[in-house]
Amino acid sequence: MATTPLGNFIRAKRDAVQPAALGLPERRRRRSPGLRRQDLADRADVSVEYLARIEQGRDRNPSPAVVGALADALRLDASERNHLRYLAKITGDACAVDVRPVPPSREVRGSVLRMLELLEPGAAFVTNRLGDVLAHTAGFRAVVGAAGLLDADRPNLNHYLFTDPRARAFFADWDDVADEQTFDLWQAPSLENLEWLTAELAPAAGEEFTRRLHLATVPRRGVLRLDHPEGHRLRLLRETLELPGDAQQLVVLMAEDAATAAVLAGSGSRLRSVS
Incomplete structure (x- = not known):
């Protein structure tokens, strides 16, 4: 299944956070930067498997509580939190609604x-x-x-x-x-x-x-x-x-x-x- 905007954003923020900024020990020989998936899952009190499903687009409807916990774990600011909630909404809508691409209106009142x-x-x-x-x-x-x-x-x-x-x-x-x-x-x-x-x-x-x-x-x-x-x-x-x-x-x-x-x-x- 294709990734989602929500999953991409969470993965990008996870990669951008240095473990030391959260009081976590640095781990050598890591192939990717930032937090491990296990680190974020532990901080958000969710399973690694569930976090992987969200990041990979296999779960498109995380609850508001989970979205909030991920925002807390990543220490998102107010703008980033609002954006995370918005991405969660459109990701869930994309799973529930079948739509056709339609260009936006160009008419000005x-x-x-x-x-x-x-x-x-x-x-x-x-x-x-x-x-x-x-x-x-x-x-x-x-x-x-x-x-x-x-x-x-x-x-x-x-x-x-x-x-x-x-x-x-x-x-x-x-x-x-x-x-x-x-x-x-x-x-x-x-x-x-x-x-x-x-x-x-x-x-x-x-x-x-x-x-x-x-x-x-x-x-x-x-x-x-x-x-x-x-x-x-x-x-x-x-x-x-x-x-x-x-x-x-x-x-x-x-x-x-x-x-x-x-x-x-x-x-x-x-x-x-x-x-």
């Missing part, structure tokens, strides 16, 4: 489009959990247009990030952004979307993407740093507003410092003229 107009000339866009850019302000195009993010007929942040060579030059912290975007894909609102990303996005995005997807690393989000092709280093804060019922988000980008604010305002640069 008229009231949301009017909201974008009110945000001009600021940089803002509407996206879904799969990274499709569904609508945006002219200010957003001014920030990302020259870097090629909007070149496709149906622009997608993840496809651009992992398949367009310009992305690595544009995102100053490409690895961090890649971790963030891949993690957010796990929050896709339905099993249909999960099937879509694994069937269509993963083959195009390659190993850099699939490795992150399987690890499901909870990112530490910070300032978004962009190296604009016009020669500007932009430092941006991001606020994401959920659009209930639409499975979409409104993302607003704001200057983090005075230099970026001056660039975005068009002071002493040609950034606003980027088409």
Whole structure:
């Protein structure tokens, strides 16, 4: 049986924990890093056989008590605990429900489009959990247009990030952004979307993407740093507003410092003229 997101995450976290951090003795001649399966099973008060079934995808419905015990044993922080519970839910749903892959909706409500107009000339866009850019302000195009993010007929942040060579030059912290975007894909609102990303996005995005997807690393989000092709280093804060019922988000980008604010305002640069 194929592994599951839940099993992959638990295994990845187990491999990442050093025994000494939990007061356990170091063991030599181990072929894999981190905790042994026996160590984690003992700390979570479950059998090694049961833990193996969860990690290998042979048991897809661990109880909330078991999930909580594993989180305690791995010393997960609040974000990681929430993610572990989410993975347990979608793993159980995948076992219980037969679904067909269906792309997420690309239609943006008229009231949301009017909201974008009110945000001009600021940089803002509407996206879904799969990274499709569904609508945006002219200010957003001014920030990302020259870097090629909007070149496709149906622009997608993840496809651009992992398949367009310009992305690595544009995102100053490409690895961090890649971790963030891949993690957010796990929050896709339905099993249909999960099937879509694994069937269509993963083959195009390659190993850099699939490795992150399987690890499901909870990112530490910070300032978004962009190296604009016009020669500007932009430092941006991001606020994401959920659009209930639409499975979409409104993302607003704001200057983090005075230099970026001056660039975005068009002071002493040609950034606003980027088409």
